[in-house]
Amino acid sequence: KRGAAHLCAFEQMRLMLIPPVSASAGIAVATAAVATGVLAGLVLHGIRPHAWAYRRAAETPFRREASLAIWLALRCGKAIVDNAGARVQWKDADGIDPCTATDEANEALVCKELARAFPRHAIIGEEASAKAGRVPALDERTPTWIVDPIDGTQNFVHGLPLSAVSIGLCVDGAPVLGVVYCPHLDELFFGVAGHGSFLNGKRLSADGVEALSQAMVITDVGYERSKVGVRRLGAAYTAVLDEGVRALRVIGSSVLSACWVACGRASAFYCGMHERDCPKPWDWCAAYVIAREAGVHFLRLDGATLATTPDAAATAAPFAVMDCGSACCAGSSKLADLLQALICSSLANADE
Known part of the structure; x- marks a missing residue:
């Protein structure tokens, strides 16, 4: 058996926090005591341990x-x-x-x-x-x-x-x-x-808002500075504002934008108007799982469905994590459909 000294730091903590199912009562008690020490050590280093997350992970x-x-x-x-x-x-x-x-x-x-x-x-x-x-x-x-x-x-x-x-x-x-x-x-x-x-x-549970007049919408400009890109960004902003959106915000993090839709702070998020404002796989992957499990709907801005809520039909197209730069997500299917149609129309007009 490997000694604890030979385990990486994470493995030590994992074994302490999550005892094997087959562990005896005595071992489980001892393990729980050591886990308390590990969590206290994290606090001393300025890191709140979020023990709840490890318990959820174990399930x-x-x-x-x-x-x-x-x-x-x-x-x-x-x-x-x-x-x-x-x-x-x-x-x-x-x-x-x-x-x-x-x-x-x-x-x-x-x-x-x-x-x-x-x-x-x-x-x-x-x-x-x-x-x-x-x-x-x-x-x-x-x-x-x-x-x-x-x-x-x-x-x-x-x-x-x-x-x-x-x-x-x-x-x-x-x-x-x-x-x-x-x-x-x-x-x-x-x-x-x-x-x-x-x-x-x-x-988490998305807010379920269906009307733009009741929606806080987040977007992002990324690194787009070309004339064509700026024109497309402006066209999308104008379309959403003209439709009477309650609020439009840019927070500077695509990951947090999608997570904020998941927790109900925002009703929708859209991005990817042109090449340099398109999120990459690392912007979508983790946040997508979090948002999807909260009931958030994802749509590509080219019209193809990227994702559905957990209770959707089994035949729904899977999320294409490596090809998902231009998309919108919302806490209701109605708002997602509305944003998709509105933005796609505005981009088509901007390109004429």
């Missing part, structure tokens, strides 16, 4: 995967808070798309621990993809992690307290697990396909 088929993702998200979240306003490098010649040492360190930590715990899994990370100049293809035969070490890096660089860590898992080509942590608000979103989604222990 799902992805117990080990979810527990590791939760632990990593909390660790990375602390790094975000500790390094707010960090020095920045730029991924592009325009000086618009940032990368910081914290992005790189967070992704390195996540990839290292995921590879150690699940050596047969693949990993797609934002920073590694940026350096390679391409997003790797998703092999549906291999469980694949999709990671955004800091979503909302512009906010992070400028000291705006609104960014998040996003860790998602795809199995058979479909997202099944999502963990999103916003350390500034100490909010942990967690969802597993078929097992619901939660925010700090509370089960």
Whole structure:
């Protein structure tokens, strides 16, 4: 048997927090006592442990995967808070798309621990993809992690307290697990396909708003600065405002935007008007699971259905995580359909 000293930090914590089902009563009591010490240690290091999430993880088929993702998200979240306003490098010649040492360190930590715990899994990370100049293809035969070490890096660089860590898992080509942590608000979103989604222990449910006049809608501009792109962005804004939307907001994080629809802070989110404002797989993967489990409807802005609520027909098309840049999501199917038609029409007119 391996001694605890030979286990990575996560494995020690996982074994302490989640005793084997076959453990005797005495071992279970001892394990619970040690778990209390581990949680206290996290608090001493400035990380609230969110023990509720590990308990929820234990109720799902992805117990080990979810527990590791939760632990990593909390660790990375602390790094975000500790390094707010960090020095920045730029991924592009325009000086618009940032990368910081914290992005790189967070992704390195996540990839290292995921590879150690699940050596047969693949990993797609934002920073590694940026350096390679391409997003790797998703092999549906291999469980694949999709990671955004800091979503909302512009906010992070400028000291705006609104960014998040996003860790998602795809199995058979479909997202099944999502963990999103916003350390500034100490909010942990967690969802597993078929097992619901939660925010700090509370089960999530979308607001169900059907009319734009009652809707808080979030959008994003990304890094789009071309004349064509700006015209398309403006056309979509104008269409939504002309339709009488109650409020239109940009928060600077696609991941949190979708999660906020899941928890009812917003009624809808849309993005992807042109090439450089389109979210990537790491923007959608984890948040999609969380939002879908809360009853959020996803539609592509080209008209193809990306996702449905959990009680939808089994024949519904699966979410295409690697091809989902231009999309909208809403807490009701009626609002999703309305936004899709409104935005697609506005973009067609802008291109004439």
